[in-house]
Amino acid sequence: MKTKIPELRKARKVSQEELALAVGVTRQTITSIEVGKYTASLPLAYKIAKYFGLSIEEIFDFSDLEEKENE
């Protein structure tokens, strides 16, 4: 799943480590989410969205999921 986390982090000058610590996961988890290897759970997505002050849909791109459903 694609996310806007790298862009948001860069814009706010937040490191992966800082974000990870704020949302209670390891830095490796943030890396995996950013590169699309791992999909965050709903509670983690909520925490990340809350950290950036945005909604979950504004950070995570669900278009892949919708495309799969339409197939």
Added chain:
Amino acid sequence: MNEFKKRIKVRVILGGIFCTLLLIPNVVLNFFVDCSDFTEFVMGFFLAIEAVVIVLMAKYVVALRNEEDLKKLYIKETDERRIAIRTQAGRTGLYIVFGTLIIVMLISGYFSKIVFFTLLGVVVFTSFVMLLTKLYYKKKL
């Protein structure tokens, strides 16, 4: 975090009890039984397990003394990706072990009755445990 702190303290206490209990057979073997190569091997095995437990206990004690280390340990233990990896690896590993056991059991049937029935026992026990855990999690989740 307090709940986690309590959990870590319990682990340290249990580790201490485990190490003490594990020392008893080692002392008995060392002083009251004539040591053969095998008993020495068993003693070495016990000591290796104790060493691992002691290292873990030391890690927990250090974390208990420092809030930052405790938070790092908490994050490490509750990280959802790590939990997912552990679950996935455990499941895959179990299926590989189970499949291998069945294949080896079938092959061993041509050579040795004892090995065949021992492996059959292990397969039946593993299946039983797998079934029970599946039923437990079906109810729990």
